[in-house]
Amino acid sequence: AQSVAQPEDQVKVAEGNPLTVKCTYSVSGNPYLFWYVQYPNRGLQFLLKYITGDNLVKGSYGFEAEFNKSQTSFHLKKPSALVSDSALYFCAVRLSDNYGQNFVFGPGTRLSVLP
Amino acid sequence: DTGVSQNPRHKITKRGQNVTFRCDPISEHNRLYWYRQTLGQGPEFLTYFQNEAQLEKSRLLSDRFSAERPKGSFSTLEIQRTEQGDSAMYLCASSLDGVALTSAREAFFGQGTRLTVV
Numbered sequence: 001a002q003s004v005a006q007p008e009d010q011v012k013v014a015e016g017n018p019l020t021v022k023c024t025y026s027v028s029g030n031p032y033l034f035w036y037v038q039y040p041n042r043g044l045q046f047l048l049k050y051i052t053g054d055n056l057v058k059g060s061y062g063f064e065a066e067f068n069k070s071q072t073s074f075h076l077k078k079p080s081a082l083v084s085d086s087a088l089y090f091c092a093v094r095l096s097d098n099y100g101q102n103f104v105f106g107p108g109t110r111l112s113v114l115p
Numbered sequence: 116d117t118g119v120s121q122n123p124r125h126k127i128t129k130r131g132q133n134v135t136f137r138c139d140p141i142s143e144h145n146r147l148y149w150y151r152q153t154l155g156q157g158p159e160f161l162t163y164f165q166n167e168a169q170l171e172k173s174r175l176l177s178d179r180f181s182a183e184r185p186k187g188s189f190s191t192l193e194i195q196r197t198e199q200g201d202s203a204m205y206l207c208a209s210s211l212d213g214v215a216l217t218s219a220r221e222a223f224f225g226q227g228t229r230l231t232v233v
Contacts, residue, residue: 004157034221036224041226042226043119043206043224043225043226043227044158044206044208044224045224046221046222046223049221090157090158102148102160102163102171103148103158103160103208103222104160105150105157105158105159106157107156107157108155108156108157
């Protein structure tokens, strides 16, 4: 069964500094990987995805993520954090086979960007 | 608004009552998902539909839960004999997936229905 781990419950960075939110996954096949962001009392908003091809993917609001197959990781990064980036971030995985194509989400990481 | 729409946004019910939630996906999307999220946790998969066919159900989905997607358009999630443990945010999402798995697309989420069982 596939699973997603986000080892940090909370990440705090100063505004203008680079940020990293970590994600590792466990699947028995080729993964499709996603990052979502959730603001208070809102649904999840899609940020970016890795399906195939270039390991570095760029997404919305200046975020990017790097797929590392050997380390089974898909860390989310941003070169310069903004206070408005403060939110809950979820990593998710889908399997690339005919079954179990639902999204499996990690537990989430709360990002706080301090002014 | 062409996003995923969920109604109602909030529902307070007494324990033992039945509740039904509605989800209207993005119109051309063929897949529809239901998730449950408790405070500070990641969404937990409940079930998903490919068009009108319910293809997978989680073990979390007890016999008190039922979901339908008639005609492959909107979907309803019904909880019978609600329990306090059912209190959560219920999220609906939709995606457009082609036959080839390399066309797998991200899911777009609605704002959720927050259920409180008292």
